[in-house]
Amino acid sequence: MGKRFSTQQVTKLHLTEHELNSLAIEVERIRADVMKDIGEKDARYIRRVVKAVRFTEILGRGLLFFGFFPPTWLLGTALLSLSKVLENMELGHNVIHGQYDWMKDPSLNGKTYEWDIAGTAANWRKTHNYRHHTYTNVKDLDDDIGYGVIRLFPEQKWSAKNLFQPIYSVVFAILFQWGIAIQELRLGKVFRGGVPWSELKPNLIAVLRKVRFQMLKDYVFFPLLAFYNFVPVFVGNFVANLIRNVWTFTIIFCGHFTKEAHLFHRNILKNESKGHWYARQIMGSANLTGGSVMHILTGNLSHQIEHHLFPDIPARRYAEISGRVRELCAKYKIKYNSGSLVSQFSQVIYRICRYSLPA
Amino acid sequence: MYTHVYIHAYSKSMEAQGLPYKLPLYSKFKAWGFKPLVIDFYLQRIWPSFSLERIFAKVLSVCPAASGIVTIRLKPNFNFKNFEAGQHVLLTSTVNGHRMTRTYSPTRLLDNSLEITVKKIEGGKVSANLTQNLKRGSMVEITSPFGEMTWSQLPIADHYDFCAGGVGITPLRSLIHVWDMRNDLHAARTIDLHYWAKTKAEHCFVNELGEIASRHSGLRLHFYTSVRAEEKVQIADVIMKIHESVVVACGPRSFVHSAKAIAETNSLKFVGEHAQVASSTDSNSSLDERFFEINYGGKTVLASSKKSILESLEMQGFEPVHACRMGLCKSCTCMKREGITLSAKDQSYSTEANEEIQICVASPRSPIILERY
Numbered sequence: 001m002g003k004r005f006s007t008q009q010v011t012k013l014h015l016t017e018h019e020l021n022s023l024a025i026e027v028e029r030i031r032a033d034v035m036k037d038i039g040e041k042d043a044r045y046i047r048r049v050v051k052a053v054r055f056t057e058i059l060g061r062g063l064l065f066f067g068f069f070p071p072t073w074l075l076g077t078a079l080l081s082l083s084k085v086l087e088n089m090e091l092g093h094n095v096i097h098g099q100y101d102w103m104k105d106p107s108l109n110g111k112t113y114e115w116d117i118a119g120t121a122a123n124w125r126k127t128h129n130y131r132h133h134t135y136t137n138v139k140d141l142d143d144d145i146g147y148g149v150i151r152l153f154p155e156q157k158w159s160a161k162n163l164f165q166p167i168y169s170v171v172f173a174i175l176f177q178w179g180i181a182i183q184e185l186r187l188g189k190v191f192r193g194g195v196p197w198s199e200l201k202p203n204l205i206a207v208l209r210k211v212r213f214q215m216l217k218d219y220v221f222f223p224l225l226a227f228y229n230f231v232p233v234f235v236g237n238f239v240a241n242l243i244r245n246v247w248t249f250t251i252i253f254c255g256h257f258t259k260e261a262h263l264f265h266r267n268i269l270k271n272e273s274k275g276h277w278y279a280r281q282i283m284g285s286a287n288l289t290g291g292s293v294m295h296i297l298t299g300n301l302s303h304q305i306e307h308h309l310f311p312d313i314p315a316r317r318y319a320e321i322s323g324r325v326r327e328l329c330a331k332y333k334i335k336y337n338s339g340s341l342v343s344q345f346s347q348v349i350y351r352i353c354r355y356s357l358p359a
Numbered sequence: 360m361y362t363h364v365y366i367h368a369y370s371k372s373m374e375a376q377g378l379p380y381k382l383p384l385y386s387k388f389k390a391w392g393f394k395p396l397v398i399d400f401y402l403q404r405i406w407p408s409f410s411l412e413r414i415f416a417k418v419l420s421v422c423p424a425a426s427g428i429v430t431i432r433l434k435p436n437f438n439f440k441n442f443e444a445g446q447h448v449l450l451t452s453t454v455n456g457h458r459m460t461r462t463y464s465p466t467r468l469l470d471n472s473l474e475i476t477v478k479k480i481e482g483g484k485v486s487a488n489l490t491q492n493l494k495r496g497s498m499v500e501i502t503s504p505f506g507e508m509t510w511s512q513l514p515i516a517d518h519y520d521f522c523a524g525g526v527g528i529t530p531l532r533s534l535i536h537v538w539d540m541r542n543d544l545h546a547a548r549t550i551d552l553h554y555w556a557k558t559k560a561e562h563c564f565v566n567e568l569g570e571i572a573s574r575h576s577g578l579r580l581h582f583y584t585s586v587r588a589e590e591k592v593q594i595a596d597v598i599m600k601i602h603e604s605v606v607v608a609c610g611p612r613s614f615v616h617s618a619k620a621i622a623e624t625n626s627l628k629f630v631g632e633h634a635q636v637a638s639s640t641d642s643n644s645s646l647d648e649r650f651f652e653i654n655y656g657g658k659t660v661l662a663s664s665k666k667s668i669l670e671s672l673e674m675q676g677f678e679p680v681h682a683c684r685m686g687l688c689k690s691c692t693c694m695k696r697e698g699i700t701l702s703a704k705d706q707s708y709s710t711e712a713n714e715e716i717q718i719c720v721a722s723p724r725s726p727i728i729l730e731r732y
Binding site for chain 2: 102
């Protein structure tokens with residue numbers, strides 16, 4: 001069924017030790033240049049993002065209270081969706097990475113920020129900040145490779161359920177926030193008896209508490225507040241969450257599962273140097289082309305490569321350093337994987353469909 | 360026998376609890392996920408100093424007090440309470456997008472506003488910002504008051520030697536104001552105020568203190584100019600070596616240490632607080648391995664400058680929370696209350712008090728006080 005993406009599981013990089021060390025020095029020079037410049041402009045930017053999130057939220061929710069009138073409902077839902085997308089991508093994801101910890105603002109602290117999705121920020125720090133960013137695209141270590149349910153590389157084990165993944169991927173995208181919420185619970189291991197209940201319980205309680213808050217907020221409190229307008233508010237909130245889920249699924253999958261994204265064997269981690277880690281981040285990531293609106297709506301994950309090189313630099317800086325990163329990639333002959341949203345996501349869809357079949 | 364109290368620049372007791380904690384179910388709402396910071400955002404559009412839990416203060420005036428010194432009058436919001444003369448607050452202002460915090464001792468005025476005195480320190484970021492850029496109508500954030508240098512907590516004695524070094528005059532000025540107002544204090548207790556400043560022009564509140572001294576024979580004022588090497592001699596020369604008197608000192612760390620040493624030598628009771636002046640600096644950039652004390656959640660360990668703080672703590676049996684061990688995931692983040700660290704990630708120094716660090720990549724460059732999360 002079509003041409004298979006070539007086997008890309010990498011066990012050894014093409015760069016020598018000397019080249020990797022040079023690469024590390026040059027990457028860190030870029031980082032140092034940016035960090036010297038971090039200040040008022042970045043603080044002002046993120047505060048504007050916070051204002052945009054809050055004002056679109058209150059306007060969106062306010063309009064939904066008059067959602068009996070279809071245009072009002074549409075506008076209210078659109079604004080609330082925009083608020084949730086911005087809060088998830090440009091604000092929450094970046095703040096939880098600690099990109100704005102230098103401001104010492106308690107409302108923008110990576111350790112304490114709680115975001116507006118079903119998953120807890122604490123679990124996200126473990127699965128994403130730690131596991132995904134440390135073991136990016138390493139098979140059996142990076143849980144984001146298909147999230148344990150979708151087969152995306154021929155090297156992953158095939159089972160009969162994968163035949164249905166073109167269908168359940170759509171469901172997964174619609175319910176993406178719930179997948180994030182339970183990811184750290186590692187329920188597969190729990191059911192296989194690998195994780196004792198005593199270890200699971202505290203985390204499960206924290207997750208259930210967060211889920212309870214999110215459900216009550218969007219599906220009880222605000223609808224009830226709208227009184228006779230309960231249904232438009234309920235449906236509007238549901239659709240806004242759905243739009244946010246599908247958008248984040250799309251951007252995250254485009255970030256690491258395009259045609260030229262590499263999968264790595266865990267042996268590659270042995271004695272991994274800094275330069276080696278940087279090279280692996282570039283080879284396991286993919287960018288999206290587009291203008292500033294695209295960058296903001298994706299939380300600047302349109303620059304996934306730069307994000308993986310510098311996860312704790314304010315994301316708005318990625319666009320300005322992308323030129324230097326691209327030059328570095330050319331110099332060290334590492335593919336700088338970039339394409340439009342349509343092109344990159346088509347490749348993701350192809351992977352989902354192609355590897356639903358046994359390789 | 361002597362008593363001494365050293366107050367670090369921060370303690371848990373000074374975190375604002377806020378008025379809403381008196382409301383029923385507020386804590387429960389918070390446990391359920393309610394976010395006070397979101398409510399703060401919306402209400403601050405119409406009431407800029409509003410906060411459910413934090414203390415914001417509006418700047419009412421900024422006036423010169425002496426050479427390179429300004430007096431700032433602040434109106435804190437309803438969360439600020441239980442202030443006693445002699446206590447301190449942490450004041451946070453924003454410098455180039457970075458929120459930076461310093462300790463100041465306010466005086467409460469009759470209209471319940473607070474007055475703080477700020478001296479511009481050479482190379483100081485916060486003092487420069489406050490003395491040059493702060494305008495009427497601006498907003499700063501402060502903490503609940505803290506510190507035990509208050510009349511209710513000072514040892515009772517007939518005589519006090521107040522020793523003020525530079526900006527350390529501010530809490531002692533507050534104490535003198537209260538002493539002036541209360542019959543039970545000025546009738547029974549005498550004070551000798553010894554006030555050191557670098558130059559005569561830098562002495563603050565001279566007229567105000569002089570006016571109080573003119574009304575009370577029990578208050579004697581002594582103003583000195585200082586060069587650091589001579590301070591110790593002068594403190595020893597001037598304090599009254601009366602058994603059962605109390606030496607109360609406030610100023611830079613070395614000044615307070617000198618005063619404490621002299622009080623100990625003379626078996627006098629001692630109460631001291633050192634004022635946080637500016638960012639610390641790593642004056643020793645030697646490549647040799649050095650060892651520093653780390654106070655980690657109340658326990659003291661020795662850590663090597665050649666190892667990360669995480670490694671040093673693990674070697675001594677602690678199990679700090681961590682994950683990536685490369686300064687990436689922020690799992691190991693701790694609050695550094697005092698001290699200097701060097702980050703192996705980007706060779707940057709963390710010199711500010713009350714700053715978060717990643718202990719997996721930070722190594723000590725001075726004694727550190729770390730708070731566990």
